[in-house]
Amino acid sequence: MAEKPSERHLPPPLNLMFSPLLFVESLIDGLVLGGIYAVIALGLSLIYSVAGVLNISHGDWVMLSGMTAFVLFSSLGSQPLGYLQSYLVVAPLFFATGLLFYLGLIKPVSKRPKQELLISCILITLGVSFVLQDIAATSFGTLPKSIYLGLNPITFVGISIPFFRFATFILVVAATLSIWLFLKRTMTGRAMRAITYNVEVASFLGIPITRVAAITFGLGTMLAAVGGLIYLGNGFPITPFIGISITVKALTVLVVGGAGKLIGSLVGGLVLGLSETLTGVFISYYWSPAIAIVLLLVVLMVRPTGLVSE
Amino acid sequence: MVRQAAVSNTVAAVLMVVLLAAGFAGGYFTAAFTGTGQTEIATKTEYVTVGGTVTQRITITATTTVGQTSGPPLKIGMTISKDGLFAPLTSGYESFNREWLNWVNNVRKGVYVRDLGVRVPVEIIIYDDRSQPDLAIQLYTKLATEDNVHILVSPYSADIGIQLIPTVAEKYRVPMIMAEASTKDMWNKGYKYVVTSMVPYWEDNQNGWSASYFDLQANTKWAKTIAFVGWDITWAIDTYNSGKSLARKAGLEIVYDQLLTPGTTDFSGVIRELRRINPDIVYLAMFGPVNALFIRQAAEAGYSPKEYHVIEYGAGFVKSLGQLSERVTSEIFWTPSFKYYQSDLLVDLMNKAGLSWVDWQWTELRMIIFQMIISAVEEAGKLDREAINTALHNLQIMTVSGPLIIGPQGYGNIGLVAIQIQNGRIQTVWPRNLANATYLHP
Numbered sequence: 001m002a003e004k005p006s007e008r009h010l011p012p013p014l015n016l017m018f019s020p021l022l023f024v025e026s027l028i029d030g031l032v033l034g035g036i037y038a039v040i041a042l043g044l045s046l047i048y049s050v051a052g053v054l055n056i057s058h059g060d061w062v063m064l065s066g067m068t069a070f071v072l073f074s075s076l077g078s079q080p081l082g083y084l085q086s087y088l089v090v091a092p093l094f095f096a097t098g099l100l101f102y103l104g105l106i107k108p109v110s111k112r113p114k115q116e117l118l119i120s121c122i123l124i125t126l127g128v129s130f131v132l133q134d135i136a137a138t139s140f141g142t143l144p145k146s147i148y149l150g151l152n153p154i155t156f157v158g159i160s161i162p163f164f165r166f167a168t169f170i171l172v173v174a175a176t177l178s179i180w181l182f183l184k185r186t187m188t189g190r191a192m193r194a195i196t197y198n199v200e201v202a203s204f205l206g207i208p209i210t211r212v213a214a215i216t217f218g219l220g221t222m223l224a225a226v227g228g229l230i231y232l233g234n235g236f237p238i239t240p241f242i243g244i245s246i247t248v249k250a251l252t253v254l255v256v257g258g259a260g261k262l263i264g265s266l267v268g269g270l271v272l273g274l275s276e277t278l279t280g281v282f283i284s285y286y287w288s289p290a291i292a293i294v295l296l297l298v299v300l301m302v303r304p305t306g307l308v309s310e
Numbered sequence: 311m312v313r314q315a316a317v318s319n320t321v322a323a324v325l326m327v328v329l330l331a332a333g334f335a336g337g338y339f340t341a342a343f344t345g346t347g348q349t350e351i352a353t354k355t356e357y358v359t360v361g362g363t364v365t366q367r368i369t370i371t372a373t374t375t376v377g378q379t380s381g382p383p384l385k386i387g388m389t390i391s392k393d394g395l396f397a398p399l400t401s402g403y404e405s406f407n408r409e410w411l412n413w414v415n416n417v418r419k420g421v422y423v424r425d426l427g428v429r430v431p432v433e434i435i436i437y438d439d440r441s442q443p444d445l446a447i448q449l450y451t452k453l454a455t456e457d458n459v460h461i462l463v464s465p466y467s468a469d470i471g472i473q474l475i476p477t478v479a480e481k482y483r484v485p486m487i488m489a490e491a492s493t494k495d496m497w498n499k500g501y502k503y504v505v506t507s508m509v510p511y512w513e514d515n516q517n518g519w520s521a522s523y524f525d526l527q528a529n530t531k532w533a534k535t536i537a538f539v540g541w542d543i544t545w546a547i548d549t550y551n552s553g554k555s556l557a558r559k560a561g562l563e564i565v566y567d568q569l570l571t572p573g574t575t576d577f578s579g580v581i582r583e584l585r586r587i588n589p590d591i592v593y594l595a596m597f598g599p600v601n602a603l604f605i606r607q608a609a610e611a612g613y614s615p616k617e618y619h620v621i622e623y624g625a626g627f628v629k630s631l632g633q634l635s636e637r638v639t640s641e642i643f644w645t646p647s648f649k650y651y652q653s654d655l656l657v658d659l660m661n662k663a664g665l666s667w668v669d670w671q672w673t674e675l676r677m678i679i680f681q682m683i684i685s686a687v688e689e690a691g692k693l694d695r696e697a698i699n700t701a702l703h704n705l706q707i708m709t710v711s712g713p714l715i716i717g718p719q720g721y722g723n724i725g726l727v728a729i730q731i732q733n734g735r736i737q738t739v740w741p742r743n744l745a746n747a748t749y750l751h752p
Contacts, residue, residue, distance in 0.1 A: 019586065022582055022583070022586065025582050026579060026582065029578045029579065029582075033576065137393060142392070142393060142394075142397035142398055143397075143398040143599065143625060143626060144398060144599045144600075144603070146603055146606060146630075148606045148609065148610065148630075148631075148632075148634070149610065150609070150610075151610070152612065153610070153611055153612035155612070160585070160611060160612055162578075162607075162610040162611045162612070163610075164610065165578075235603070235606055235607045235610050236575055236576060237575050237599070237600075237603050240393075241393070241394060277578075277579060280579045281579040281582070281583070285568060285569075285570045285571065285574065285579065285580070286542075286569075286570075286571055288571070288574075289571055289573070289574075
C-alpha cells in the first residue's frame with residue numbers, strides 16, 4: 001500500500017536546519033530573487049505613477065523578452081556570449097515597442113477622467129496580455145524555454161553560488177542605479193518625477209506630458225525586458241502563460257514597497273524574494289508561494305502606503 | 311443455349327462497362343485506385359461557457375478519411391491540451407491521430423461492424439482543453455451529448471481525467487479509455503464506464519511505477535541512499551509514494567524527501583540541501599520538462615548526484631539537456647526493441663507524424679488505445695456505447711507493449727520497464743529479458 005499523506009514527509013535533518021552556510025546561501029538566493037522582482041516591479045511602478053496606467057500586460061512583456069532572448073541565445077550557438085548579446089538587441093527593441101504601445105493604444109484614451117482612464121487601461125492592457133500570449137504561443141511554441149549557460153559556480157569558504165546569481169546581483173544594482181541617476185540627473189527624469197507628484201502642475205509648467213509618458217512606457221517595458229532576460233539567465237523556465245503570475249508578483253512588490261517609489265520597488269522586491277526563499281528552506285516549500293499573499297495582507301493592514309515612506 | 315449465354319454475357323459486359331464509366335466519372339473509385347483516400351480536415355471555432363460565467367473560445371478539429379468504407383462512422387472523442395501546463399507533453403498527439411486515421415481508414419479499410427456487415431470509417435473529434443479541468447468537462451460533455459461519440463479518450467494527467475469520470479463517462483454512459491491518466495480513486499469507486507491499459511502503478515509491488523527500476527537497484531546494489539523530490543499532483547504523488555516504499559524494499563535508505571507545490575520552478579533551496587546530504591540517487595517525480603529544469607539548475611549550482619531517476623522525460627529532454635541527460639534513468643511502456651503486435655506500425659506512424667519516440671514518451675499509450683478501440687468495436691459487433699463498453703471491459707488482446715488483459719476493476723496489466731539514456735539514446739536496461747543495453751552506474 002502507498003503511504004498515507006501524513007506519513008510522507010521525513011523530518012528535516014537537524015544539521016541542515018542549523019547550518020550557517022545553508023542560511024547564507026539561502027540569503028543570497030533570496031536577495032537575487034528579490035532583485036529580479038525589484039527590476040520587474042520598478043518598470044510597472046514607473047508606468048503606473050507617471051502614465052497612470054496599471055499595466056496588466058507587464059508580466060507578458062517579461063515573458064516575451066525571455067522568449068526572444070531564448071531564440072537569440074539558441075541561434076547564436078547557445079553560448080554565454082550569445083546570451084549577453086541578446087541584451088543589446090532585446091533592451092532597445094522593447095524600449096521602442098513600449099513607446100509605440102503607449103502612442104498607439106494608451107494615448108487615445110489618456111484624456112479621459114481618471115476613473116475611466118484606469119478602467120480603460122486595465123481592459124486595454126488585459127487585451128494586450130492575451131494577444132502577447134497568443135503571439136508567443138504561435139511564434140515560439142508552448143514548450144517551456146530555459147537556458148543552460150554552463151558556467152562554473154563561484155565557491156568560497158564552503159559557500160557555492162551559481163555564477164549567474166552573482167551576475168544577477170550586479171545587473172540589478174546596475175539597473176537600479178541607472179534608473180536612479182536617470183530620474184535625478186536628466187531633464188526627462190525630472191519631468192517624470194514632477195508628473196508623479198502632480199500631473200496638473202507639471203502640465204502647467206510646460207512639461208510635455210504625452211512625450212514623457214511615452215518615454216516612461218518605453219522605459220518600463222525595457223525594465224520588464226531586462227527582468228525577463230535576468231529571469232531566463234537564472235535558469236527559470238519561460239512559457240507563454242507565465243505573464244499574469246509575474247504581473248501579480250510585481251503588483252505585490254508595488255504594494256509592499258509603495259507604488260511610485262524607486263526604493264520602494266527595491267525594498268518590496270527584496271522583502272518578497274527573501275521571504276519566499278527563507279520560508280521554503282526553513283519552514284516548508286509549501287508555504288513559499290503563499291507568503292506573498294500573507295505579506296500583502298499584513299502590509300495592507302499595518303501600513304497601506306507601503307514599507308517605504310515618501 | 312450457347313447463343314443465349316453469349317447474348318447475356320455481352321449485355322452483362324456492356325452494363326459493367328457503363329457502370330465502371332459512371333463510377334469513374336463520379337469519382338467513386340478514386341480513393342480505391344490511388345490507394346490513399348482523401349483526408350478531410352474541418353476546423354471551426356465555437357464558444358463554450360465554463361463555470362457558468364466564463365466564455366472560452368475553442369477550436370474544433372474533425373478529421374475524417376474517405377476510403378473504401380461505408381456506413382456511419384465510428385466516432386472517437388478526445389481533448390488535447392494545446393495550451394497550458396500539459397501542452398508540451400500532448401500537443402503532438404494530434405498529428406499522430408491523423409496518421410493513425412489515415413492508416414485505419416485507407417490501409418486497414420476501417421473497422422468491421424458485424425451487425426452492419428460493413429467496415430465503417432473512423433472519425434476523431436478533438437477539442438483543445440488548454441490544460442483546464444473545467445473546460446475539459448464542458449468539452450467532454452459536448453462530445454458525449456452533442457457530437458454523440460461512441461468512445462471517449464481521456465486527456466493527459468490524472469488530475470483532469472478523474473474529474474471526467476463522474477461528470478461525463480458515468481453520467482452519460484459513454485465508455486472512456488484513460489490514456490496517460492490513472493489513480494487509485496478512479497478504480498475503487500465502482501465506476502462502470504472507464505478502463506485503462508496501465509497497471510495500477512500507485513501500488514508498491516511489481517505494478518509500481520518504478521518497480522522495474524528498483525528491481526534493478528536491488529540486483530546491482532551499488533546505491534545505498536536515495537532522495538525523493540516531487541510535485542504535489544496526483545500522478546507524481548502516486549509514483550513518489552510507491553517509489554519510496556519500493557526503494558526501502560530494494561534496500562535503499564531514504565535520506566531526503568520533499569514534495570513541492572505544483573508550479574515550483576525554482577529549486578535552488580532543494581538543490582542546496584541535496585548537495586549537503588549527498589544521496590547516491592535523486593528521484594524526481596515531476597513532469598518531464600520540469601525534471602529537465604531541475605537537472606539544469608543543479609548543474610548551474612555545481613551539483614550532480616551519482617544518478618538521477620526521473621518518472622518522465624518527455625518532449626525535448628535529451629536535446630535540451632545534452633550531456634547532462636547522460637545516464638539519467640526513467641521508465642517507459644514501450645521501446646522499438648519490443649517486438650510485440652504492430653510495433654513497426656507504431657514506429658512508422660510516428661515517423662509520418664513527425665514525432666520522435668524519444669521526445670513523445672507516451673505515444674505508445676495512444677497506440678494501445680487505438681488497438682483497444684478496434685478490438686472492442688469489432689468484438690461488440692455494433693456501434694453501441696453499452697456493447698462497446700462491455701467489450702472493452704472484457705478485452706484480452708495483444709498490443710505494442712505485450713498482451714493486455716483488462717481486469718474486473720477496469721485497469722489493465724501493461725507495466726513499465728527501466729530505461730537509461732546512453733549516448734543520447736533511450737536504452738532498455740531492465741528487466742533482463744527485454745534489456746537491449748547494460749545498465750551503467752558508478
